């Protein structure tokens with residue numbers, strides 16, 4: 391099957407799969423209180439390693455084509471952060487998302503790759519719908535989702551223990567047909 395790194399390249403960015411060698415980068419990303427403010431808080435090394443092994447690397451084998459990818463700035467080769475297309479914990483829904491190192495905020499990078507992740511999900515994988523969740527106060531992320539073509543559909547509570555710290559999430563979704571039609575209209 392065609393993998394995400396074949397499809398997911400934009401004017402300024404590309405993605406690649408994580409490997410075990412990315413542990414230091416993930417520890418770095420997960421140790422910034424501002425970056426992790428709405429992603430469950432700062433994680434120590436052990437938690438980052440668990441995330442890398444279980445949520446990221448094992449997931450590639452279970453769900454080919456889906457997963458979390460390292461986002462790279464093409465001009466410099468620098469790691470911008472990560473984008474993802476994977477299951478919400480404990481749910482059948484496929485979500486998109488992103489976590490960027492702070493120095494790369496404010497350049498349009500989150501949105502630029504999010505749009506390509508959606509295109510990949512709908513066109514290459516043929517997914518019928520893609521959703522997203524954010525903490526209620528995470529307006530920067532909500533802005534990215536709206537710009538990328540998702541629509542706000544109220545709030546959801548999620549039962550999985552991974553989300554135990556949050557009462558409810560802002561819920562976003564878009565169906566393939568609607569997103570593709572809007573893109574064709576030049577949205």
Ligand SMILES: CC(C)(COP(=O)(O)OP(=O)(O)OC[C@H]1O[C@@H](n2cnc3c(N)ncnc32)[C@H](O)[C@@H]1OP(=O)(O)O)[C@@H](O)C(=O)NCCC(=O)NCCS
Pocket residue numbers: 424425426428429487488489490491494495496497498499500501502523524525528530531533534537
């Ligand atoms: C959420 C997050 C990814 C948003 O990043 P971001 O850089 O603010 O998002 P964008 O890619 O939309 O870029 C934002 C701004 O870059 C600016 N920008 C600069 N150059 C640009 C360009 N060439 N093209 C587009 N926008 C550009 C724009 O002003 C844009 O803001 P605007 O749409 O209000 O005009 C970032 O805050 C983050 O990593 N947060 C921590 C992790 C997190 O919360 N993840 C989400 C969990 S649900």
